[in-house]
Amino acid sequence: MWFDAWGDLGRVVLVGSAAYAALVVVLRTTGKRTLVKLNAFDLVVTVALGSTLATILLSSDVSWAEGVTALVLLAVLQLVVSWVTTHTGRGRSVVTAHPTTLVRDGVVDHVALRGQRLTETELRQAVRASGTGGLDQVARVVLETDGTLSVITQQQLGDGSALEPGDR
Structure with a gap:
């Protein structure tokens, strides 16, 4: 339970180092988008990469070549998926969610809140965390595609060009 063999530790060190190096090469080759968390799908890929690396490190049933193949895949x-979502509107709607406005001009949209399975307490917490003391100061609270809540105060609203077209 505490120790099996020196060979097992050596395998973890050697295969782990090689797998880590391979992951760095894969990430540098595929660009920043591979690890960015813009939506739920991106988060799943990031977690899957970490899980795959852990499996390569700890499972003697998985060879280094199989593990690296999984990382590359x-x-x-x-x-x-990122190419499809940036080049086709249809692909984007399958993979990514749309931002959802939860507060508009200080008024909470309870239907949207329920639809996103959030409570008003969580919404108010996000407003407070933004440094805003009252909903009357809030122009919009938007649930972003990555699950974060963006709080835009009346002072920060500007021309509203960062909002969805139907939300201005």
Whole structure:
């Protein structure tokens, strides 16, 4: 339970170092988008890369070559999905959610809140965390595609060009 053999530790060190180096090469080759968390799909890929690396490190049933193949496959699939989502509107709607406005001009949209399975307490917490003391100071609270809540105060609203077209 505490120690099996020196060979097992040596395998973790050698294969782990090689797998880590391979992951760095894969990430540098595929670009920043591979690890960015713009939506739930991106988060799943990031977690899957970490899980795959852990499996390579700890499972003697998985060879280094199989593990690196899995890492490359995940990165390539992420590239394909990101290409499809940036070049086709239909692909984007399948993979990514749309931002949802939860507060407009200080008024909470309870239907949207329920639809996103959030409570008013969580919404108010996000407003407070932004440094805003009252909903009357809030122009919009938007649930972003990555699950974060963006709080835009009346002072920060500007021309509203960063908002969705139907939300201005």
